Amino acid sequence: xxxxxxxxxxxxxxxxxxxxxxxxxxSEITRRAGRSLSVVRVASRSPKPxxxxxxxxxxxxxxxxxxxxxxxxxxxxxxxxxxxxxVRDAMAHKQSVVTANKAIIARHGNELVADAGRExxxxxxxxxxxGGVPIVNALTRGMVGNRVQWIAGIINGTSxxxxxxxxxxGSTFAAALQEAQGLGYAEADPAFDVEGVDAxxxxxxxxxxxxxxxxxxxxxxxEGITHITTEDIEYxxxxxxxxxxxxxxxxxxxxxxxxxxxxxxxxNCMLANVDDVMNAVLVHADAAGPTLYYGAGAGARPTxxxxxxxxxxxxxxxxxxxxxxxxxxxxxxxxxxxTAYYLRVPSLDEPGVFARVATILSEHAISxxxxxxxxxxxxxxxxxxxxPIIILTHRVREHVMTxxxxxxQALPEIVGEIMRIRVEQLD
Amino acid sequence: xxxxxxxxxxxxxxxxxxxxxxxxxxSEITRRAGRSLSVVRVASRSPKPxxxxxxxxxxxxxxxxxxxxxxxxxxxxxxxxxxxxxVRDAMAHKQSVVTANKAIIARHGNELVADAGRExxxxxxxxxxxGGVPIVNALTRGMVGNRVQWIAGIINGTSxxxxxxxxxxGSTFAAALQEAQGLGYAEADPAFDVEGVDAxxxxxxxxxxxxxxxxxxxxxxxEGITHITTEDIEYxxxxxxxxxxxxxxxxxxxxxxxxxxxxxxxxNCMLANVDDVMNAVLVHADAAGPTLYYGAGAGARPTxxxxxxxxxxxxxxxxxxxxxxxxxxxxxxxxxxxTAYYLRVPSLDEPGVFARVATILSEHAISxxxxxxxxxxxxxxxxxxxxPIIILTHRVREHVMTxxxxxxQALPEIVGEIMRIRVEQLD
Numbered sequence: 001x002x003x004x005x006x007x008x009x010x011x012x013x014x015x016x017x018x019x020x021x022x023x024x025x026x027s028e029i030t031r032r033a034g035r036s037l038s039v040v041r042v043a044s045r046s047p048k049p050x051x052x053x054x055x056x057x058x059x060x061x062x063x064x065x066x067x068x069x070x071x072x073x074x075x076x077x078x079x080x081x082x083x084x085x086x087v088r089d090a091m092a093h094k095q096s097v098v099t100a101n102k103a104i105i106a107r108h109g110n111e112l113v114a115d116a117g118r119e120x121x122x123x124x125x126x127x128x129x130x131g132g133v134p135i136v137n138a139l140t141r142g143m144v145g146n147r148v149q150w151i152a153g154i155i156n157g158t159s160x161x162x163x164x165x166x167x168x169x170g171s172t173f174a175a176a177l178q179e180a181q182g183l184g185y186a187e188a189d190p191a192f193d194v195e196g197v198d199a200x201x202x203x204x205x206x207x208x209x210x211x212x213x214x215x216x217x218x219x220x221x222x223e224g225i226t227h228i229t230t231e232d233i234e235y236x237x238x239x240x241x242x243x244x245x246x247x248x249x250x251x252x253x254x255x256x257x258x259x260x261x262x263x264x265x266x267x268n269c270m271l272a273n274v275d276d277v278m279n280a281v282l283v284h285a286d287a288a289g290p291t292l293y294y295g296a297g298a299g300a301r302p303t304x305x306x307x308x309x310x311x312x313x314x315x316x317x318x319x320x321x322x323x324x325x326x327x328x329x330x331x332x333x334x335x336x337x338x339t340a341y342y343l344r345v346p347s348l349d350e351p352g353v354f355a356r357v358a359t360i361l362s363e364h365a366i367s368x369x370x371x372x373x374x375x376x377x378x379x380x381x382x383x384x385x386x387x388p389i390i391i392l393t394h395r396v397r398e399h400v401m402t403x404x405x406x407x408x409q410a411l412p413e414i415v416g417e418i419m420r421i422r423v424e425q426l427d
Numbered sequence: 428x429x430x431x432x433x434x435x436x437x438x439x440x441x442x443x444x445x446x447x448x449x450x451x452x453x454s455e456i457t458r459r460a461g462r463s464l465s466v467v468r469v470a471s472r473s474p475k476p477x478x479x480x481x482x483x484x485x486x487x488x489x490x491x492x493x494x495x496x497x498x499x500x501x502x503x504x505x506x507x508x509x510x511x512x513x514v515r516d517a518m519a520h521k522q523s524v525v526t527a528n529k530a531i532i533a534r535h536g537n538e539l540v541a542d543a544g545r546e547x548x549x550x551x552x553x554x555x556x557x558g559g560v561p562i563v564n565a566l567t568r569g570m571v572g573n574r575v576q577w578i579a580g581i582i583n584g585t586s587x588x589x590x591x592x593x594x595x596x597g598s599t600f601a602a603a604l605q606e607a608q609g610l611g612y613a614e615a616d617p618a619f620d621v622e623g624v625d626a627x628x629x630x631x632x633x634x635x636x637x638x639x640x641x642x643x644x645x646x647x648x649x650e651g652i653t654h655i656t657t658e659d660i661e662y663x664x665x666x667x668x669x670x671x672x673x674x675x676x677x678x679x680x681x682x683x684x685x686x687x688x689x690x691x692x693x694x695n696c697m698l699a700n701v702d703d704v705m706n707a708v709l710v711h712a713d714a715a716g717p718t719l720y721y722g723a724g725a726g727a728r729p730t731x732x733x734x735x736x737x738x739x740x741x742x743x744x745x746x747x748x749x750x751x752x753x754x755x756x757x758x759x760x761x762x763x764x765x766t767a768y769y770l771r772v773p774s775l776d777e778p779g780v781f782a783r784v785a786t787i788l789s790e791h792a793i794s795x796x797x798x799x800x801x802x803x804x805x806x807x808x809x810x811x812x813x814x815p816i817i818i819l820t821h822r823v824r825e826h827v828m829t830x831x832x833x834x835x836q837a838l839p840e841i842v843g844e845i846m847r848i849r850v851e852q853l854d
Contacts, residue, residue: 017714021573021713021714022572024713025713028574028639029572031639032567132715132716134565134568134569138565141564141568142736143561143732143736144735144736144739145452145735146452147451147452212455270697270700270701273695273697274697285732286448286451286452287444287448287452287728287731288729288733289559289728290721290723291559291561291720292720292722293718293719293721294697294717294721295716295717296716296718299716301715302716304714305570305573305714305715307572308714309569309570309571311572312568313568318745
């Protein structure tokens with residue numbers, strides 16, 4: 001059978017990893033695909049670094065990737081505008097596309113999936129979510145007989161590294177971020193990771209695949225980890241929880257909820273043990289029950305592994321024809337989402353404060369599941385005469401909690417901003 | 428497109444779960460498969476229980492499944508001889524086959540894969556390993572660009588349940604087994620599970636897929652968990668380890684090693700946190716690095732989920748054409764396998780015993796990584812004047828350890844049988 005002829009856009013670390021692995025494992029890949037995967041051309045707007053391209057041409061003109069001798073364009077240039085145009089152009093030229101670009105799939109996935117269908121080409125984006133973890137494959141093939149009820153994932157390695165360092169070494173957020181930057185895990189501008197935007201892109205993709213819905217990046221509630229303190233991590237631990245930055249999507253009668261935020265989860269659950277830069281996605285489905293997929297969420301070689309999975313599926317002619325948008329589900333506003341809460345309420349060290357807080361919660365029909373109130377505060381500035389009241393609540397809708405906390409915050413005994421972190425049992 | 432016409436052999440709990448889910452999720456499955464999955468006939472040698480078969484016929488004659496109106500036979504009768512004959516007959520009738528039967532794939536997989544290729548039909552056995560965990564899919568598609576270096580899995584839920592109960596509640600093996608039997612997790616004759624045969628079947632399949640080799644059930648070293656004591660679990664915990672029953676397969680220059688046995692693994696690794704009846708497989712591959720797949724290893728609905736994944740792949744015409752046997756790897760004898768060891772040496776409570784044991788290990792070039800020696804024994808019969816010496820060694824070949832332990836066992840101060848459990852760092 002003729003080789004699958006590949007053009008690669010970009011020649012950064014992922015592209016170099018891809019070339020390396022396609023070369024190193026070529027006999028295995030050819031045998032499994034039933035034909036060889038041949039890189040015909042690499043195009044990058046920057047001058048070619050000293051990288052061995054084997055028999056491939058090099059061009060600084062991306063448009064040469066649309067020549068008729070290329071079947072599949074692999075988009076690894078990143079960014080948004082140029083990458084999107086390249087993908088559109090490829091499909092217009094009847095070329096299939098593999099991309100690791102979560103932003104363009106999350107923001108333009110509906111259009112691109114429709115384009116692929118119309119042009120009769122294949123679109124693969126296994127590499128766009130959780131790096132080397134074959135989660136797109138798991139959702140679209142492994143779970144194909146299931147209705148997925150919810151998914152919860154640690155899908156940003158940088159944030160997970162920072163939270164792990166804070167939990168394991170008591171580092172502050174700032175120190176842990178600096179450490180991550182020193183190790184190359186975080187960009188100089190880390191906002192994209194620590195504010196949750198990157199995770200929201202990935203959650204958009206996971207939710208679309210899990211629930212056969214449109215890609216709805218605009219509907220994802222997004223909250224980062226910059227406000228998490230070591231104090232909260234310590235209290236959470238005392239209560240039997242770890243704090244992780246999760247992407248959660250759930251399908252219910254009310255609609256689809258999709259949210260990225262820090263979250264207390266039981267310390268003995270699998271996700272709580274996913275540390276450092278590792279990623280994992282827990283999928284709760286009606287037939288299979290809970291399944292979890294864990295691995296490296298980034299890096300040149302894991303990403304290349306995912307790209308090759310898509311390329312081999314295309315070589316075999318059996319890439320999944322995504323069924324996103326097949327079902328009509330509304331997006332659920334965050335105000336309507338129901339979760340449990342961890343609250344840290346900085347209050348004057350006076351009798352009766354806890355009772356007043358509890359009364360307000362009770363008036364809003366919010367039940368308290370547990371609390372920590374110290375005789376003497378351990379984690380606070382010792383010169384102050386205030387203590388944190390720590391409360392775990394039962395599940396309640398977000399807008400109810402917001403109203404209740406507004407009332408609590410207005411109490412004269414409350415001396416600082418209340419911290420709230422959502423809690424999920426993941427069962 | 429015409430429906431995929433399915434015949435089901437067997438009407439036990441898995442078959443009933445399959446019928447239930449095919450019915451409940453039929454609109455999703457049809458949309459994703461691009462055609463409907465229609466159960467034409469159910470055949471079971473036992474009389475039909477009161478189960479709703481929808482539009483399907485029922486027959487007590489298994490041979491009616493080979494009629495021309497059936498495209499795929501789903502083998503869910505279990506056992507070996509009749510099931511194997513049914514699968515052979517189906518393929519001879521140009522029918523594709525889906526089976527949850529690990530024994531026939533492990534023992535006859537080479538023949539059956541070859542038959543499928545010759546007859547031009549598809550063979551699916553996702554359900555044969557780790558129930559609802561789509562591990563066959565992950566290995567044959569997700570990891571298709573990788574060379575897998577090794578895999579390690581908790582692939583028998585009964586054994587894992589027993590070891591979890593022993594670790595969490597201090598139950599003895601016998602009590603934990605009884606508990607598992609009471610909950611329906613273990614058969615009246617539990618040997619198949621607790622002696623490791625079931626895990627060896629699954630490991631045979633995983634190894635064949637991971638390394639593109641033949642199914643070599645005969646080459647799997649198999650050791651159960653019946654000799655594990657709570658004492659060993661306690662010592663392991665003290666050393667920072669959990670004891671799990673693992674299936675491990677590794678590819679090296681020396682050949683393929685495949686072994687099922689209890690194993691100390693670091694308590695903070697993902698596999699150590701896989702508890703109760705859950706299964707998980709850790710795959711270490713050259714491009715993706717470590718990935719892990721976790722979920723329910725048994726049960727009607729998870730197994731049905733896996734069966735449907737195969738059926739949908741067949742409906743789409745893209746079931747994987749297994750490449751097992753593609754590479755020529757020798758099987759490595761257990762004597763040549765290298766692992767670290769935990770040793771519990773019951774010895775007289777006299778000075779110098781530890782030194783004598785250490786000297787013998789040293790003479791065999793076995794390095795000690797750690798040890799526990801108590802002033803006063805905690806876990807032993809208090810009327811005895813002996814103590815256990817606990818030793819962790821560095822990696823050494825099995826036959827070297829066997830020789831060394833023979834010499835240690837012959838020391839006059841050693842008053843009971845030495846316990847050895849292999850140790851893996853899984854990194």
